[in-house]
Amino acid sequence: MQLIKNKTLTQDEWAFIADDAALNADYNIVSLERWNQDRDTLSAHKNLGIRFESDIIIEDIVEDLKHFSLIELFIPVFTDGRAFTHSRLLRSRYHFTGDIRVSGDFMLDQIFYLNRVGISSFALNDQDSAEKAIAVMDDFSAFYQESVA
Amino acid sequence: MYQYTDKDQNLINERVDQFRDQTQRFLKGEIADDKYRALRLMNGVYVQTHSPLLRVAGPYGLLSSAQIRKLASIARDYDKNFCHFTTRQNIQFNWPALERIPDMLEELASVQMHAIQTSGNCLRNTTSDQLAGVAKDELEDPRPYCEIIRQWTILHPEFAYLPRKFKIAVSGSAQDRAATHFHDIGLHLVKNDAGEVGFKVLVGGGLGRTPVIGQVIRPFLEKKHLLSYLEAILRVYNIYGRRDNKYRARIKILVREAGLAEVTKKVEAEWALIKDQLELSEQSIADMRVQFADPAYAAITETDANYTSSLANDSAFNTWVKHNTEEHKITGYRAAYVSLKAPDSPPGDCSDTQLDALADLADSYSFGMIRATHRQNLVLADIKEADLFALWKKLDALKLATPNIGKATDMICCPGLDYCALANAGSIDVAQGINDTLDSMDYIHDLGDLKINISGCMNGCAHQSVGHIGILGVDKKGVEWYQVTLGGSSENDATIGERLGPAVSKEDIAPVVKTLLEVYVEQRINEDEAFLTTFRRVGVSPFKEKVYAAN
Numbered sequence: 001m002q003l004i005k006n007k008t009l010t011q012d013e014w015a016f017i018a019d020d021a022a023l024n025a026d027y028n029i030v031s032l033e034r035w036n037q038d039r040d041t042l043s044a045h046k047n048l049g050i051r052f053e054s055d056i057i058i059e060d061i062v063e064d065l066k067h068f069s070l071i072e073l074f075i076p077v078f079t080d081g082r083a084f085t086h087s088r089l090l091r092s093r094y095h096f097t098g099d100i101r102v103s104g105d106f107m108l109d110q111i112f113y114l115n116r117v118g119i120s121s122f123a124l125n126d127q128d129s130a131e132k133a134i135a136v137m138d139d140f141s142a143f144y145q146e147s148v149a
Numbered sequence: 150m151y152q153y154t155d156k157d158q159n160l161i162n163e164r165v166d167q168f169r170d171q172t173q174r175f176l177k178g179e180i181a182d183d184k185y186r187a188l189r190l191m192n193g194v195y196v197q198t199h200s201p202l203l204r205v206a207g208p209y210g211l212l213s214s215a216q217i218r219k220l221a222s223i224a225r226d227y228d229k230n231f232c233h234f235t236t237r238q239n240i241q242f243n244w245p246a247l248e249r250i251p252d253m254l255e256e257l258a259s260v261q262m263h264a265i266q267t268s269g270n271c272l273r274n275t276t277s278d279q280l281a282g283v284a285k286d287e288l289e290d291p292r293p294y295c296e297i298i299r300q301w302t303i304l305h306p307e308f309a310y311l312p313r314k315f316k317i318a319v320s321g322s323a324q325d326r327a328a329t330h331f332h333d334i335g336l337h338l339v340k341n342d343a344g345e346v347g348f349k350v351l352v353g354g355g356l357g358r359t360p361v362i363g364q365v366i367r368p369f370l371e372k373k374h375l376l377s378y379l380e381a382i383l384r385v386y387n388i389y390g391r392r393d394n395k396y397r398a399r400i401k402i403l404v405r406e407a408g409l410a411e412v413t414k415k416v417e418a419e420w421a422l423i424k425d426q427l428e429l430s431e432q433s434i435a436d437m438r439v440q441f442a443d444p445a446y447a448a449i450t451e452t453d454a455n456y457t458s459s460l461a462n463d464s465a466f467n468t469w470v471k472h473n474t475e476e477h478k479i480t481g482y483r484a485a486y487v488s489l490k491a492p493d494s495p496p497g498d499c500s501d502t503q504l505d506a507l508a509d510l511a512d513s514y515s516f517g518m519i520r521a522t523h524r525q526n527l528v529l530a531d532i533k534e535a536d537l538f539a540l541w542k543k544l545d546a547l548k549l550a551t552p553n554i555g556k557a558t559d560m561i562c563c564p565g566l567d568y569c570a571l572a573n574a575g576s577i578d579v580a581q582g583i584n585d586t587l588d589s590m591d592y593i594h595d596l597g598d599l600k601i602n603i604s605g606c607m608n609g610c611a612h613q614s615v616g617h618i619g620i621l622g623v624d625k626k627g628v629e630w631y632q633v634t635l636g637g638s639s640e641n642d643a644t645i646g647e648r649l650g651p652a653v654s655k656e657d658i659a660p661v662v663k664t665l666l667e668v669y670v671e672q673r674i675n676e677d678e679a680f681l682t683t684f685r686r687v688g689v690s691p692f693k694e695k696v697y698a699a700n
Contacts, residue, residue, distance in 0.1 A: 057388070078184060078187070079187065079310055079392075080310065081307075081308070081309065081310025081311055081387060082387060084306065085307055085388055088306075088307050107180075107184045109184070109188055110309075110310070113306035113307075116306035117306050117307055139163060139167050140164075140304065142156040142157070142159045142160040144160075144300045144304065144305075145304075145305055145307075147306070
């Protein structure tokens with residue numbers, strides 16, 4: 001997997017840890033379920049990331065955002081556009097300043113929009129070209145809506 | 150008419166480049182079919198029975214003569230010399246080659262046109278009243294707000310992958326000519342008790358498989374809050390709209406399942422958080438209204454004598470003026486409908502030569518502007534009464550003066566099996582059959598206002614559920630059958646039609662329509678009682694008895 005962060009091809013330091021596995025990396029991403037069950041232990045970790053599925057209701061988890069330095073928005077299928085709203089709200093309403101990463105079945109041709117709603121890193125699918133993924137962020141020079149990037 | 154700024158032009162040019170790149174990557178096999186499908190749909194490209202179809206946006210139905218000429222040249226150069234006007238004021242080309250569609254889009258961009266978001270699960274083209282700006286019953290011209298909405302919807306990054314398509318219509322008149330009760334969001338310009346003009350906001354209307362009449366979510370919205378309120382509705386829909394079943398994904402289903410009260414509560418709560426961020430300034434509204442200022446009307450004080458004598462002496466002209474023209478807010482002018490419902494032509498189709506000629510007529514008589522209507526006709530909105538006779542002669546020579554606007558043969562019809570991959574049954578040939586049958590009835594012109602809408606499948610592109618007579622094609626074991634509904638309306642008295650009874654066969658549908666009209670003529674109190682009024686008074690029974698006794 002290639003990772004684009006802040007428009008640059010980057011080495012991924014983060015690892016998603018399955019719910020039944022022990023934390024083993026310096027930078028761990030856990031599921032919301034695991035966070036809810038084990039928040040006291042997990043919040044002691046310095047670099048904690050969390051993965052939100054697309055049915056997350058962001059306003060229900062606002063109080064916890066301060067514990068996370070990365071939020072991964074997992075897109076189950078590219079037609080599911082909820083992550084666009086989640087990212088926008090995380091940035092503009094809840095002022096989350098950490099990395100917001102998108103993963104799953106998003107497509108290269110959605111990166112332009114994802115970037116504009118505040119996604120800062122992209123876990124590319126294997127067939128996608130990193131160069132192209134960076135280039136499409138500049139497909140348009142004119143917009144009608146504010147960006148929260 | 151709104152003129153593009155450099156920013157608007159750059160955006161659509163860049164969209165053409167983007168789609169050209171996407172199409173080339175698809176043709177090289179670099180984009181999967183299902184993913185390219187979503188991308189092409191958001192550029193108006195369907196793949197249908199014979200070839201792709203390109204749907205071009207007609208923003209709130211308003212087109213310049215230069216744009217009409219461009220449609221004509223595209224019809225010649227890329228298609229089979231015609232295009233089709235849809236029920237959402239858009240324009241379709243039925244026979245383009247996929248690899249040439251980027252070139253078509255580039256040509257369209259040269260006249261400030263595009264096909265952005267004319268399909269797909271996104272914010273669609275905003276529609277309006279074809280008589281906007283000229284109607285006598287208008288409170289305020291809705292088009293400046295349509296253009297503000299158009300810009301807000303175009304490439305909105307948050308709402309490009311909605312649960313389902315999303316349609317907005319705006320009306321500024323007492324009489325709703327934009328079917329606002331049947332849109333995901335319907336906006337009516339209204340005056341509040343303090344005399345301020347704002348919007349009544351309807352939500353959750355729609356046609357298709359589950360026709361629903363929109364409900365009022367906010368009786369009065371200040372103009373400055375237009376975009377923040379739309380954004381609040383869209384955000385609630387994007388998060389809470391169903392994504393598990395595409396037939397349950399429209400906002401009307403969210404409103405039905407969660408209830409209007411719950412949806413309203415969520416929207417109002419969301420809106421409270423954003424209303425100050427997206428405020429429209431008075432200046433920005435005023436600037437947009439200037440773009441739609443009245444053309445330079447002549448001051449006419451006396452009725453033209455030649456017009457009066459032509460009306461008196463030429464009964465064909467008189468009939469056309471009566472059926473195909475409408476009062477105008479300026480004395481001495483009328484709005485003239487161009488009927489795209491000639492008996493021998495598919496409803497809504499227009500040839501390249503007709504388009505070119507219409508562009509010339511618009512330049513000569515109507516300030517170079519043409520409007521598309523949601524009943525698949527066109528309007529030349531600013532015709533001097535003194536010019537009507539000459540205009541009629543020219544339209545008649547072009548077969549564009551069939552005096553049937555709002556009458557039995559002014560049918561709305563989808564492309565049906567002839568073109569559409571979704572269709573279960575033919576619709577153009579049914580319209581043709583009904584036309585032939587009605588043609589043989591000598592009192593056809595005395596049938597008054599009558600809206601017959603024919604769709605070839607449950608998706609209901611021709612709005613059959615709000616037709617006075619609605620006809621829906623269904624497939625039963627490979628055979629085309631037709632369900633009939635009566636009494637629908639998309640206007641102020643919004644109503645969903647009532648089922649007549651069991652579906653009828655293709656060969657019976659035209660005779661059934663004839664029978665329905667005979668029952669109406671028997672039942673009506675007098676010639677002034679319209680079909681819809683008679684139906685509402687007598688109910689479905691007399692129609693049902695006669696149809697199923699006879700067939």
